[in-house]
Amino acid sequence: MSPRQAQPSDTAASRDTPARDLPHRDVRGGVKGIPEATVARLPVYLRALHGLKERGVMTVSSEELASAAGVNSAKLRKDLSHLGSYGTRGVGYEVEYLVYQISRELGLTQDWVVAIIGVGNLGRALAGYGGFASRGFRVAGLLDADASTVGQRISGLTVEHIDQLETIIKDHGVSIAVIATPASAAQPVCDRVVAAGVTSVLNFAPVVLTVPEGVDVRKVDLSIELQILAFHEQRKAGGPHEEYVEVHQ
């Protein structure tokens, strides 16, 4: 029961809770266990499907949907096969039906209550992000420690003082906390939201958060993304400076 740190994976937003902590067991006794890599792509498919739906497309082949989602068709079919046999051989997938099935699998047929902690530019951007409300995510609170920010109205919500954190989480049943505070505040805030009952954290602060078992942490980190791009830029340009080339083997 010792606290664990969010495990960086090969991503900017990395998943906590390795398989050994939360085995992919089907709670109802089966062995469904959708692979993590598939779970991470389902939202992309869902977005592509919504686009098709808006354009009036009723049916889509794995080739078309894969192309819209930026993956190859084999991967798409394998991914969808983990949800069930929702396609029709010789035809493709019914857009509306697939939207429903993926939404249900992702848990988007119910509402999730979110609190955003830290209302700087980033917090404001997040609060105003349309993608929140559009799919089952309801922002129950914006919180900040700065007295001059508290009380401001942003995207239809009034910023509340961080002192209200526990109250808001409990009163609104917040299960997902978005941490957009400065780095130094992130861990203390994380500890508080977890203590108050939050079990999922989306962390924008550039720190590795430590959380108890059973709490999921994903992180989004601009600086890491840029550094990964820099690595590839450098490789395109010819690798690290020549004078050090032979250091490794």
Add this chain to the structure above:
Amino acid sequence: MSPRQAQPSDTAASRDTPARDLPHRDVRGGVKGIPEATVARLPVYLRALHGLKERGVMTVSSEELASAAGVNSAKLRKDLSHLGSYGTRGVGYEVEYLVYQISRELGLTQDWVVAIIGVGNLGRALAGYGGFASRGFRVAGLLDADASTVGQRISGLTVEHIDQLETIIKDHGVSIAVIATPASAAQPVCDRVVAAGVTSVLNFAPVVLTVPEGVDVRKVDLSIELQILAFHEQRKAGGPHEEYVEVHQ
């Protein structure tokens, strides 16, 4: 030479350019090829090392550094072994030396010039992000299409009109573009920056970008992160609604 789309991987910020397009060949003839998963963790190690350095730590064991970075020590050692033998058996790694080696490997010993396109709340947050300047990333321009935004001074830079895009990219040698525009503008903007010579794109817009071969795209997508968290929340709570349980098998 056909355009390809950014491939979503298991991440919010996913890497473009699968191995078949840019094989991990050492440009100088070797076979170094640091694994992508390792590259994605190096920035995390680097951050942890900077923290240790500031606290005056001179030497660190794989166990300690791994703990600070939120990974296990075997993974850390394997990752570092791809860079070379920079540790001392029985002792550990010299913090300063390792900082330098990782920085060099990531291409942070040189400066990268960045342009941020789209100066909404998100663009402002990015422009003000300290992590930019602190490590080899210089913001050469903030651009926006909105007349009332153009001319504003933000974090020491004046917002310029999107018409200046090509000029700024060429004059400043921008190699990384950060796209923080609305979804509808992202692909056209991406096409323009690529045409002007940019070879790395960090995309915050919720769309799959299509780019020519040789251009790297990574994406950061709040909505996808939340949906992944929702999936795990749902799993903790007992899986998709019971009445549909038997649909799959």
Add this chain to the structure above:
DNA sequence: TGATGTGAACATCTTCACAGCG
């Protein structure tokens, strides 16, 4: 002696190629 570096085992993910079905 004690920690690194690494081969080997294991696990996960991707791609291939085609069986099987509407």
Add this chain to the structure above:
DNA sequence: CGCTGTGAAGATGTTCACATCA
């Protein structure tokens, strides 16, 4: 026939456990 769904092969990533060496 044309497409999905999927075993099998291949590639990549992780962990183990210990040989190796300062």
